[in-house]
Amino acid sequence: MDPGSKPKICACCGKSGAPLKCPCKSALYCDVVCQKESWPTHRKVCTVDLLRKLERNRVNLGRDDPVLADDAYELGRLYMDQDRLAEATEWLQEALRIFRLEYGEYDGTVGATLGNLGEICRLQGKLEEALTHHKKALRIHRRVHGSESKAVGSALSSVASCLFNQGLYDRAMEKHEEACECFRNLFGEENEDVAAVMGNMASVLEKMGKDDEAIEVGEKALAIQRKCLGPDHDSVAISLLNLGDSYRQQGFLDKALVKLEEGIGIVRRAHAERHSLEGRFLESLGNVYYNQDKLDEGLAMYKKAIRIYNKTVGPESAEVGRVLCSVAIELQRQDKFDEALAKYSEALAIHRGALGNEHDEVALLLYNTAVCKEQAGDPEGAKVCLRDARDTFKRRGVAVGVAKKVTAMLARLEAAAAAPP
Numbered sequence: 115m116d117p118g119s120k121p122k123i124c125a126c127c128g129k130s131g132a133p134l135k136c137p138c139k140s141a142l143y144c145d146v147v148c149q150k151e152s153w154p155t156h157r158k159v160c161t162v163d164l165l166r167k168l169e170r171n172r173v174n175l176g177r178d179d180p181v182l183a184d185d186a187y188e189l190g191r192l193y194m195d196q197d198r199l200a201e202a203t204e205w206l207q208e209a210l211r212i213f214r215l216e217y218g219e220y221d222g223t224v225g226a227t228l229g230n231l232g233e234i235c236r237l238q239g240k241l242e243e244a245l246t247h248h249k250k251a252l253r254i255h256r257r258v259h260g261s262e263s264k265a266v267g268s269a270l271s272s273v274a275s276c277l278f279n280q281g282l283y284d285r286a287m288e289k290h291e292e293a294c295e296c297f298r299n300l301f302g303e304e305n306e307d308v309a310a311v312m313g314n315m316a317s318v319l320e321k322m323g324k325d326d327e328a329i330e331v332g333e334k335a336l337a338i339q340r341k342c343l344g345p346d347h348d349s350v351a352i353s354l355l356n357l358g359d360s361y362r363q364q365g366f367l368d369k370a371l372v373k374l375e376e377g378i379g380i381v382r383r384a385h386a387e388r389h390s391l392e393g394r395f396l397e398s399l400g401n402v403y404y405n406q407d408k409l410d411e412g413l414a415m416y417k418k419a420i421r422i423y424n425k426t427v428g429p430e431s432a433e434v435g436r437v438l439c440s441v442a443i444e445l446q447r448q449d450k451f452d453e454a455l456a457k458y459s460e461a462l463a464i465h466r467g468a469l470g471n472e473h474d475e476v477a478l479l480l481y482n483t484a485v486c487k488e489q490a491g492d493p494e495g496a497k498v499c500l501r502d503a504r505d506t507f508k509r510r511g512v513a514v515g516v517a518k519k520v521t522a523m524l525a526r527l528e529a530a531a532a533a534p535p
Contacts, residue, residue, distance in 0.1 A: 140159065140195075183223070186208045187206065187226075228247045232246075238428060267311075274286045313353045323515075355377050393418075393426065400413070419433075430464055455486055462483065496523075500524040
């Protein structure tokens with residue numbers, strides 16, 4: 115199957131080419147017969163049906179009844195699963211309002227709702243807001259459930275994910291280790307929550323340059339998830355995505371493609387509508403094609419990923435900025451410097467808005483822009499970018515990796531400018 119195409123799978127019989135879509139947009143069917151047969155199961159996750167139920171309850175019970183909070187929370191979670199984040203935020207905020215009225219601040223329902231709102235903010239690149247939500251949720255869960263509970267472990271892992279997105283890898287690893295220990299004490303080693311945290315730890319290890327360790331931990335997580343969740347779960351797909359990225363980083367491109375193609379198949383079977391996770395797979399496939407010198411195929415994957423991200427997490431998200439940077443690198447490789455610099459500029463503006471000026475990814479993007487500017491015959495523009503990148507790395511205390519390349523390139527350009535003609 116072409117990894118750039120999306121099959122239309124019937125939610126009832128599993129046949130491809132299903133033309134009929136439920137109004138909730140989360141399920142496809144061959145025909146009305148399949149739709150009716152599937153309804154008792156699908157009704158539990160149909161946002162259109164739940165919204166009608168909620169509106170009826172609002173009329174009959176009043177807008178502050180706790181029954182409405184439960185309905186609003188469930189509706190928000192279903193919208194999250196469909197990557198309809200604006201609608202998810204609306205209904206989760208409504209649930210939070212009623213939960214606080216009914217139970218006060220320190221209640222598990224409040225903590226759970228704050229955790230979901232935090233995850234939406236993280237997906238949208240609102241990292242400080244996300245971290246605030248998750249820390250509040252963690253405090254609530256510790257007070258309500260004690261120091262060791264599933265809710266506490268999940269909140270710790272969510273805090274870690276925010277720190278990871280902020281580029282604070284050491285702190286992220288500490289929180290993930292704390293979450294993993296919590297889950298192990300509760301459930302043992304072979305548990306889906308343990309595996310999920312291990313998968314996140316593998317991503318951190320990769321960012322820390324520990325590629326072999328990242329693959330080892332990631333493969334262990336995948337094996338546990340297959341055993342606990344079955345072969346077609348989103349968590350399995352996410353582990354396949356992370357492993358595909360790790361294998362690509364080490365140059366094992368064939369292994370990377372096997373993982374990524376399996377994972378994107380899972381996502382497409384599970385989600386009738388476009389989903390940000392599909393965008394991540396397309397982005398990673400584009401990276402592999404780029405490494406294989408298949409530039410046109412890589413660009414096609416990136417463009418499809420951007421369309422999905424625009425529809426799901428939004429055009430100002432870090433995901434869009436990251437793919438634009440990848441597009442710029444490919445254009446630069448084809449000596450299309452003006453087009454590449456335009457993409458770099460667009461990506462930098464998005465990254466600054468989504469991640470802040472002090473993020474490692476912003477400094478890396480400045481370095482890539484500087485390299486392109488020098489190749490385009492603009493050494494002065496390159497030096498401006500390099501100084502900005504250097505200062506960012508200094509403020510973050512980073513002196514290795516790309517930071518060393520920035521320092522060396524800046525020194526070379528300044529020496530060339532000072533040399534006599």
